[in-house]
Amino acid sequence: MVQRRKRLARGVAVIGAGISHFGAFKDKDSRDLFVEAFQSTLETVQKGIDPKEIEAIYVGNLSSDCFEGQAHIAPLMAEWVGLNPRPATRTEDACASSGVALREGIIAVASGLYDIVLVSGVEVMNKLTTARVTDILAAAADALYEVSVGATFPSLYAQIATAHMAKYGTTEEQLMKIAIKNHNNGALNPKAHFNASIRDIMNSRLAKAKERGQPIPSWTDQMEFLKDPSVNPIVAWPMKLFDCSPITDGAASTILVSEEIARNFTDTPIHIIGTGQASDAQALHGRKDITSLNAAKLAAEQAYEMAGVTPEDIQLAEVHDCFTIAEVLATEDLGFFKPGDGPRAAEEGRTARDGKKPVNTSGGLKAKGHPVGATGVGQVVEIWEQMSGHAGPRQVPGVNLALAHNVGASGSTVVVHIFERR
Amino acid sequence: MVQRRKRLARGVAVIGAGISHFGAFKDKDSRDLFVEAFQSTLETVQKGIDPKEIEAIYVGNLSSDCFEGQAHIAPLMAEWVGLNPRPATRTEDACASSGVALREGIIAVASGLYDIVLVSGVEVMNKLTTARVTDILAAAADALYEVSVGATFPSLYAQIATAHMAKYGTTEEQLMKIAIKNHNNGALNPKAHFNASIRDIMNSRLAKAKERGQPIPSWTDQMEFLKDPSVNPIVAWPMKLFDCSPITDGAASTILVSEEIARNFTDTPIHIIGTGQASDAQALHGRKDITSLNAAKLAAEQAYEMAGVTPEDIQLAEVHDCFTIAEVLATEDLGFFKPGDGPRAAEEGRTARDGKKPVNTSGGLKAKGHPVGATGVGQVVEIWEQMSGHAGPRQVPGVNLALAHNVGASGSTVVVHIFERR
Secondary structure, X not given: OOOXXXXXXXXXXXXXXXXXXXXXXXXXXXXXXXXXXXXXXXXXOOOXXXXXXXXXXXXXXXXXXXXXXXXXXXXXXXXXXXXXXXXXXXXXXXXXXXXXXXXXXXXXXXXXXXXXXXXXXXXXXXXXXXXXXXXXXXXXXXXXXXXXXOOOHHHHHHHHHHHXXXXXXXOHHHHHHHHHHHHHHHOOOOOOOOOOXXXXXXXXXXXXXXXXXXXXXXXXXXXXXXXXXXXXXXXXXXXXXXXXXXXXXXXXXXXXXXXXXXXHOOOOOEEEEEEEEEEOOOOHHHOXXXXXXXXXXXXXXXXXXXXXXXXXXXXXEEOOOOEHHHHHHHHHHOOOOOOOOHHHHHHOOOOOOOOXXXXXXXXXXXXXXXXXXXXXXXXXXXXXXXXXXXXXXXXXXXXXEEEEEEEXXXXXXXXXEXXXXX | OOOOOOOOOOOEEEEEEEEOOOEOOOOXXXXXXXXXXXXXXXXXXXXXXXXXXXXXXXXXXXXXXXXXXXXXXXXXXXXXXXXXXXXXXXXXXXXXXHHHHHHHHHHHXXXXXXXXXXEEEEEOOOOOOHHHHHHHHHOOOOOOOOHHHOOOHHHHHHHHHHHHHHHHOOOHHXXXXXXHHHHHHHOOOOOOOOOOOHHHHHHHHHHHHHHOOOOOOOOOOHHHHHHOOOOOOEEEOOEEHHHEOOOOEEEEEEEEEEHHHHHHOOOOOEEEEEEEEEEOOOOHHHOOOOOOOHHHHHHHHHHHHHHOOOHHHOOEEEOXXXXXXXXXXXXXXXXXXXXXXXXXXXXXXXXXXXXXXOEOOOOHHHHOOOOHHHHHHHHHHHHHHHHOXXXXXXXXXXXXXXXXXXXXXXXXXXXXXXXXEO
16 A cells, blocks of 8 residues: 655645625525625634635635535536636535535645645535434435335434443433533624524523523523423433534635745735545444544544644644534544543543633534535635634634634544644 | 635545436336446456545435435435445535535545545435426426426426527427437447337337337338427427436446546546536526526536637547437537537537547437436536446547536526546
């Protein structure tokens, strides 16, 4: 087998990144949200950019054909932001669709073919019922062996969670603390689907009960609130409602350029110094171990090696918390914590915004939201805002090295990127 | 606007290419056909290759989620050919999905990230009814402005055809001659969906009528046969049944390597010396002219410029004849013939296998078949076979420069590649 140190032919940098509002929008389709994200992206380019300079566009999207009856979305998104006749390509690797678009954009700039590329993601799901969305998403698992026997993603991640519990003693309370942490971050993110902490939600429910003259629930703290099955019902044990990311509509985009021209656009380009991608068996039963995602470990290894950094060096990470247990696996697979130590690390606040290793300062998929095809680039937007000092009340000071971790399905695709401010 | 001569950081070559049988297979899904294409591809690598040397896989596919209830097909196809944990990425640009996968594969090798890449395409549609397939395919047009008022691809290409007729006097008979030519080629392609000439089909119908004691139709030649509406009914005037490519299941793959290692695998690598891709308005009404595809002209321009060749230099071309009129536009947009001269060129046999400019020697989408996501790489397979001297009875002698032209939808994506044997 060919084994060589992976190198890109030339360096690539981010010069701007923006997202649409994330949420459930009955009256907006991909076109609307894509335009919103694109305009927001242009505004972040410090020295300005003429959109006509953009030479190609990559669009990550999971299933606009099933969700909106619109396939072939890449040239259409290009059309709506005035980028025809530029080459426009959609990538799809389930919920890693735009993480993979990012990788293709990086590769394309590195190849010498383009100097300036728009990388984006978009998904609109809320036109359909939750049941129908769940089915369409389930198709990203193994249709032959998993979906045919009733598997959906909550149930697949529930299996991962119970395996982690059995092996390491992980508790439901520890997972709840991840949801609380991510909601605390989302509360500070004006574009988040849930721009509210668990405490905010609890207080709002208490106030509403009072207002309506209904019996006042006895919750005194947010953990107690989350333990109330009327608030936080089981979806697929041990995954409860607040362990699951929401069905979100949204779009995100970022502009990549070759390193040598980056300072024409901004004084603070963010360099992409590592990229890794790996695949795995589609069905859980095809894997040796489900308390960890092998593809995540391999993708991280590739990215760390290319970047020449270690997990200890990473100062901030956006990871794929489609379910709370997925954040646990991410922080272990990325080498932030030893296998089985993820839950305790979260419990002790080590992944909080003011912790040693801030994870999902955006609110993560849990609170910021999970418009599946937009999630990978959405992570880049948070990293861009943090590294360029525009994260407002979420700002973590002095982030020079950050990481994005984007998972497709139950881990058959994982893509990892490492970003550096120099 | 940045305008510079596009160059790839390093050269890329094809070392093998193969397809599955193309056809309507009620009992096969993407997995089966993909494995068949992959095995056939490995067999074409003259000096052999260990699949473990393949470093990444690109899969073109239009809509396995809608057609087969299976999204996230890239890592799954990787799994079925033993390529996990290699990075596996799906590209989608409607019927140009695998032409675009090819381009991404080229870019990836050029970038320095990989030396050896599998590029592939797959589509299985025949599990569904023709009506349902037509609807799913229609989603690649503009859902908001075209599909919502009943447009399907036969009707969109019918508009293109009537515009061409109005402007240039193109006739239904001229279009029929393209179908006859492509069926003549398909009759010599053992993997074609329709491995039969129009004459074969006519003779078979005559024989059957005789055998059954039914009245013997009066057809004496194939053109007369095609003019019989009971044989060749109107789908969307002027597009009749035999103007339309069939609903085909199939897969195709090819292995790309960096130029410097190509001769480790074969004595006759085929170098990819030009690549071009462009987008256009999704809906026909958004274009200045529909007697030509602007994206095709632009993609061809890019590819010719990169390759440093002219249309006159091309000795053989596989073009996207999803409808007979599409082949007319292709041969004009690629600069083989002047605008409006395509129909006469076909009529005069200039695009026949023994003509000056052989087009679709494989049988084209019309006769070889059109498994939409596999079509772009399927074209590469024919070019590989022709250039490496393995095209059997279809062999065109001495092809040193060939071109592939792959269209998404009604032309909102077009990708063009140029191949050279040195």
